[in-house]
Every structure is written in C-alpha cells, then in structure tokens.
Amino acid sequence: MLNAQQKEVVAEKGDGIYRLLTRHGLSISEHTNAFIELNKNLLGKDNTLVSGVKYKLPGAVKNTQAKSNIKTTSFEIFGKKYADVEITGNDLNGAIYYLMAGHGGPDPGAVGKYNNKQLCEDEYAYDVTLRLARKLIQNGATVYMITRDGNDGIRDDSYLPADTDEVCYPKLTIPLNHIRRLRQRTEAVNKLYKKHKGSFQRMIAIHVDSRSRGENIDVFFYHDKRSDTGKRSAKILQKTFQDKYNEHQPGRGYHGTVSTRNLYVVKNTWPVAVYIELGNINHQRDIQRFIITDNRQAVANWLAQGLKIDFKTNK
Secondary structure (H helix, E strand, O other): OEOOOOOEEEOOOOOOHHHHHHHOOOOHHHHHHHHHHHOOOOOOHHHOOOOOOEEEOOOOEOOHHHHHOOEEEEOHHHOOOOOEEEEOOOOOOOEEEEEEEOOEOOEOOOEEEEOOEEEEHHHHHHHHHHHHHHHHHHOOOEEEEOEEOOOOOOOOOOOOOOOOOOEEOOOEEOOOOHHHHHHHHHHHHHHHHHHOOOOEEEEEEEEEEOOOOOOOOOOEEEEOOOOHHHHHHHHHHHHHHHHHHHHHOOOOOOOOOEEEOOOHHHHHOOOEEEEEEEEEOOOHHHHHHHHOHHHHHHHHHHHHHHHHHHHHHOO
16 A cells, blocks of 8 residues: 655656666566556556656555565675665575676677667676576576676666776686687586586577667577477577567567577576677667666566566476
C-alpha cells in the first residue's frame, strides 16, 4: 500500500521512468507500476516521460514488515549507485550464470559514432551485461561476470568513455591475441562449470554488431548447432523480445532471428550457451538501443525475464 501524499518532480531531458525513480532513491521493482498508475495521463507513447512535465512519485511502502524481510547484498562491481541489490524473489534459486560481455581490455570491439563521439562495443555490451547480472541476482541466481571492470560499474550516461582496464575472471589480464582471449574466457567458464557440476548452468555472451550504416537489425541470438537445449534457450529469449515489442510498440514488428554459428565461446564452453547481438552500432536507430539508459535497462530486463522462463521450462 502506498502513502496518500506523493512528491512531485519535473522530468529532465533524457529521463525515463527508471532513471527518474533511481535518481530519487526509489526501487524500480517496487515503484514502477505505481508510478505509471499515478501518471498515466501524463505519459507519452510506451510510457515515456515528457521533458519539463511534473510527475508524481509514489510514496514509501507502508508494509515495513515485508520490506524488512527483503535481503540486501552489496556488489562493488555494480558501482556505488547500484551496489546494494535487494533480493526480491527466488525464481532463479539454484541457477548459475556466466555472463561474458564481448571484447574488452586491449580490444574495444566494433566502433560506431554518435554526435562526433566514438561508441565502443565493449563499453555498451558491458553495461547491459552488468544490468542483466543485477536483475538475475535480484531473482536469486548465482552470477559470474567473466569480463570484469573494477571501476566502471553500471553507468547512466549516454556516452560511455572507453578504457582498457577490463580483466577476465577472476583477475586475469586480457591478451591482445584474439584466439588467446577467447580461450582464456572459455577456460574461466569451464573451471567454474566443474565447480557447479549438476546445477542448472548457462553461459550468456553479449555483443554489439557492426554492419553497414543502412542496416537496421533487431536483437538476435546464436546457439551451438549440437545443442537442442541451447536452441530452445535462444528461442525462448527471442520470443520474449517479440512479446515485449508487441506489448510496448504494437505494429512495429520484430525480426530478431535464432540461428547456429561456429563461434569459439559457444562451441567450447561446457554450459548451454547463447550468444546475443544487441544491434548495429553503425545504424542511428539501433544506436538508440545503446545510448539511452532506459533502453539498456529494458534489454537487460527482457533478457532476465526470458532467462527465468528458460530456467522454469528448459532444464
């Protein structure tokens, strides 16, 4: 139950619901639906915020007993703002995830441009991967970040400056050589897989594609050709995105595909693996999927939702 009085705040340029709530210290998981209900007559298409408009914030949750039962754990890797993670559910208890953001260290991956600034694949893939990790942990999962950056954390900026200080789990320097880099990550996953043998395990690799400027693509998924379970996992994620686009952008259409591809980390890691391309870093519309904070969060949320379905139905 919400308090009767609500604080009013003005949306700033670039604000979405997630950013507005977190800026004012409100939990996204607890307050998003209440915010939408309070402000439904002031929201734009797909519940977007309008710059300069005054919105009501939901009040604090009155049920303090329920609140006190929520476990909070701190993870420095998410950065100061997002370090404290409320464990709000147990849907993924027993699930183990190895999250591998593409490239990193000496390799920035694909590079695009927006407003005369360089956009590096490794930075945006890493931010989405961190957000996904946090959502999975909130639902009770055990998560290993295979690509790691000790000081980036989850960032709410549109432009994410590039650096080269990423390491491979646990603290291994990432080599420049492409094959050595892939082998290093594969070995890190496989060592952990043996530690958790018998558990439900998934390896999720997240990348950003680079194609011609004219090619607008949707999020799409690869799996190993030998893995029927991997194929089902990829199809579950694809359907989740299709359903979400139908819900939030009816009539848009979703064309993300599921297919096999001879990818080193997919072929050689032992857990069931899904390799995800988030879009084309050279296409101006796809770039919006990366530079808008709420879009990065939405991608992470949708992936987490698909992985929950995968855990429940694809063991």
